[in-house]
Amino acid sequence: MSETVLSETVAEGVRRITMNRPDRRNALDRASYRALIDALAEAEAASDIRAIVLTGAGGCFTSGNDIKDFAAAGAAIPRVAIDFLEAISTARKPIVAAVEGFAVGIGTTMLLHCDLAFAGRGASFRLPFVTLGLCPEGGSSYLMPLVAGPKKAAELLMLGEAFDAQAALEAGLLNAVTEEGEALGIATRKAAALAALPPESIALTKALLKRGGAAAVAETIATEARHFGERLVSAEAQAAFAAFLGRR
Numbered sequence: 001m002s003e004t005v006l007s008e009t010v011a012e013g014v015r016r017i018t019m020n021r022p023d024r025r026n027a028l029d030r031a032s033y034r035a036l037i038d039a040l041a042e043a044e045a046a047s048d049i050r051a052i053v054l055t056g057a058g059g060c061f062t063s064g065n066d067i068k069d070f071a072a073a074g075a076a077i078p079r080v081a082i083d084f085l086e087a088i089s090t091a092r093k094p095i096v097a098a099v100e101g102f103a104v105g106i107g108t109t110m111l112l113h114c115d116l117a118f119a120g121r122g123a124s125f126r127l128p129f130v131t132l133g134l135c136p137e138g139g140s141s142y143l144m145p146l147v148a149g150p151k152k153a154a155e156l157l158m159l160g161e162a163f164d165a166q167a168a169l170e171a172g173l174l175n176a177v178t179e180e181g182e183a184l185g186i187a188t189r190k191a192a193a194l195a196a197l198p199p200e201s202i203a204l205t206k207a208l209l210k211r212g213g214a215a216a217v218a219e220t221i222a223t224e225a226r227h228f229g230e231r232l233v234s235a236e237a238q239a240a241f242a243a244f245l246g247r248r
């Protein structure tokens, strides 16, 4: 098993996948994306697994893409990040997210691909793509207006300000806000409930729910990735990365 992504069976039929770089607020470097892809594929292939819980270690979901990797990426979003987005957006088994602490960048946009999502009261969300001189990713330029409405999507994706769990709930990113520290317990119980239901019927229902938007999501992820790659080497983005990495 990878050190930066933990994968454990935690209840009957439930696989928990944990982003685990707490000293980096679970920032996703290339190895972490690879390990997430492998963990998802393994859970999808395991006949005894019927639902997946996705969470982060150390009271944090994830601070998003590792900014060191961004700074060194050259004119292409790391392919492995796109592969992860493709994997999570096309997963066949239900995914339940449990968020505590920070969910930044892809940490927020990956919630758009989870079937259910719960966050503790103290969770903080942010889509700082423009702040970093970048552009939306993960299909968010298509999905955010759908779930949040166009005005809210523009506010969150253009201003890039942090928003709390209640605002995330109102924006359609969550099913419920829990007491602080209780998101994982509730997400695990909901995953166990999904795992106890007829698996073929669950898989069909998920496929039907995703069907209408699937082609647009795939096309948007690919289009955003092309622009994102160009933005990575822009003067605006390189200045933002240097400011973050050199702040102390």
Ligand code: COA
Pocket (backbone or CB within 6 Å): 023, 024, 025, 027, 028, 063, 064, 065, 066, 067, 068, 102, 104, 105, 106, 128, 129, 132, 248
């Ligand atoms: N990439 C690389 N390193 C990161 C990181 C990221 N996305 N997020 C945090 N880290 C590192 C910090 O540089 C810091 O390293 P240091 O201990 O060597 O100084 C360490 O993780 C802890 O982060 P810190 O900022 O001290 O924690 P915090 O609790 O005060 O703040 C965040 C947490 C998530 C709000 C803040 O780290 C942050 O804004 N990170 C960047 C998020 C981001 O812009 N992601 C990209 C989105 S596209």
